[in-house]
Amino acid sequence: xxxxxxxxxxxxxxxxxxxxxxxxxxxxxxxxxxxxxxxxxxxxxxxxxxxxxxxxxxxxxxxxxxxxxxxxxxxxxxxxxxxxxxxxxxxxxxxxxxxxxxxxxxxxxxxxxxxxxxxxxxxxxxxxxxxxxxxxxxxxxxxxxxxxxxxxxxxxxxxxxxxxxxxxxxxxxxxxxxxxxxxxxxxxxxxxxxxxxxxxxxxxxxxxxxxxxxxxxxxxxxxxxxxxxxxxxxxxxxxxxxxxxxxxxxxxxx
Numbered sequence: 001x002x003x004x005x006x007x008x009x010x011x012x013x014x015x016x017x018x019x020x021x022x023x024x025x026x027x028x029x030x031x032x033x034x035x036x037x038x039x040x041x042x043x044x045x046x047x048x049x050x051x052x053x054x055x056x057x058x059x060x061x062x063x064x065x066x067x068x069x070x071x072x073x074x075x076x077x078x079x080x081x082x083x084x085x086x087x088x089x090x091x092x093x094x095x096x097x098x099x100x101x102x103x104x105x106x107x108x109x110x111x112x113x114x115x116x117x118x119x120x121x122x123x124x125x126x127x128x129x130x131x132x133x134x135x136x137x138x139x140x141x142x143x144x145x146x147x148x149x150x151x152x153x154x155x156x157x158x159x160x161x162x163x164x165x166x167x168x169x170x171x172x173x174x175x176x177x178x179x180x181x182x183x184x185x186x187x188x189x190x191x192x193x194x195x196x197x198x199x200x201x202x203x204x205x206x207x208x209x210x211x212x213x214x215x216x217x218x219x220x221x222x223x224x225x226x227x228x229x230x231x232x233x234x235x236x237x238x239x240x241x242x243x244x245x246x247x248x249x250x251x252x253x254x
Contacts, residue, residue, distance in 0.1 A: 001079045001080075002026060002027060002028040002053060002079060003026070003027050003028070003079065003080065003082035003083070004027065004028050004029075004030055004074060004078055004079045004080060004081045004082060004083075005018075005019070005022040005023075005027040005028070005029050005030065005081075005082065005083040005084075005085065005230075006030045006032070006070075006071070006074055006081045006083070006084045006085070007019050007029060007030065007031050007032060007084075007085045007087060008032045008059065008061065008067075008084070008085065008086050008087060008088060008115070008119065009032070009033065009085075009086065009087030009088040009089070009138070010031035010032055010033050010040070010043065010056075010087070011033055011036075011039070011189065011191040011192060012039065012043070012189060012190055012191045012219075013187055013188075013189025013190070013191060013192050013193075013219045014087055014138060014183070014187060014189065014219050014222050014223070015031070015033070015085065015087040016031065016043045016219070017219040017220045017222065017223040018085055018087070018222075018223045018226050018227075019031045019043065019047060019054060020043075020046065020047055020050075020052075020220075020223065021220070021223035021224065021226065021227050022083065022223075022226075022227060022230075023047045023050070023052035023053060023054050024050065024052055025227060027053075027082070027083070028053040028054065028055070028078055028079060029047060029052075029053070029054040029055075030054070030055050030056075030057070030074050030078060030081075031043055031044060031054060031055070031056045031057070032056075032057050032058070032059040032070060033056075033058065033059065034058065034059065034060050034061075035058065036191075037058060039191070040056040040057075040058065041056060043056065044056040055078060057070065061088060061110075061111060061115040061118070062107070062110050062111065062115070067115065067118045067119055067122065068118065068122050071119070071122040071123060072122075075126065080126070080130065081123060081126070081127075081133070082132070082133060082134065083133070083134045083135075083136065083230050084119060084123055084133075084134070084135050084136070085136045085137075085138070085226065086115070086116050086119055086135070086136070086137045086138065087138040088111050088112070088115060088138075089111075089112075089138075089140070089192065090107075090108040090109075090111045090112030090152070090153055090156040090157065091140070091153050091196075092104055092107070092108060092152050092153065093149075093196070094148075094149030094150065095149055095151070095152070096148075096149060097151055100151050100152055104152055105151065105152045105155070107152075108152035108153055108155065108156040109152075109155065109156050109159065111156070112153075112156025112157055112159065112160050113156050113159035113160050113163060116137060116160055116163055116164075117163060119135075120135065120163075120167055123135070124167070124171050124176060127171070127175075127176045128171065128174050128175070128176065131174075131175045132175050132176070133175070133176045133177070134176070134177045134178075134179070134229070134230045135164075135167065135176065135177070135178045135179070136179050136181060136226055136229060136230065137160065137164050137178070137179065137180050137181065138181055138183060139157055139160055139161060139164075139180050139181060139182050139183065140153070140157050140182065140183055140184075141182065141183075141184050141185075141251045142154040142156075142157040142158070143157035143158055143160060143161040143180075143182060144161075144182065144251050144252075145251055145252075146158070160180075161180055161240075164178055164179075164180040164239075164240075165180075165239075168239050172237070172239075175234070177229075177230075177232065177234065177237050178239065179229045179237075179238055179239060179240070179241065180239065180240045180241075181225070181226070181229070181240075181241050181242075181243065182240070182241065182242035182243065182251075183217065183222070183242075183243055183244075184242045184243060184244040184248070184250060184251050185216075185217050185243070185244040185245050185248045186205070186209075186216050186217065186245075186248075187216065187217045187219060187222070188206060188210045188216035188217060188218055188219065189219055190202070193205075193216075209247070213247070214245060214246065214247070215245050215247040215248070216245060217243065217244065217245055222243060225241070225243060229241070
């Protein structure tokens, strides 16, 4: 039975590429996303076409028991979850305080922070019994710096970062590696940045900053880093890491 890498938030960007990378290393990648069954099926098909193992499920993390039932299903029918990647964003765009409803603010928290808490509540006891496990958490610049118009996102990501620290403090000594990965820049991903900008503006950005310019972060290269984190020896575990293109200023310099 192959070890399982469960990816919550497996689109065509970071999540999908992480799934491909781990599957190529002998994992069974379980890809979960909220919608787009066709896109999900294509990701799974691509991985299987390379001779590797993958499964795909639609998952809405704000639904009661959805996360808990998914973890139970995977553990029962596919195998022990050795790595979980929490890759859900909670970005609702720039909104002034007056334009941020209670519902929108709470949704950011439910996706950005509570969802991770629920994953940890399910998985950490199982990983603790096995004496091993890795939790890789994708985060954002907003976890470090709250900008105007980012009330919901900054609160959700800041909470995510603190939750990762608390999980690490409790479960690191029990053999569970918790890593908070700050994506400090624009990712060349069609179903995240591409949808936010629109197809035409996204392509213009790719041509001016991405592609051969390497000014947009490449999901496949991000996936290499996630694999590296999962393979680290416990004597040199990384808890927090920030990634950005060579051309971007780091979050603390602007």
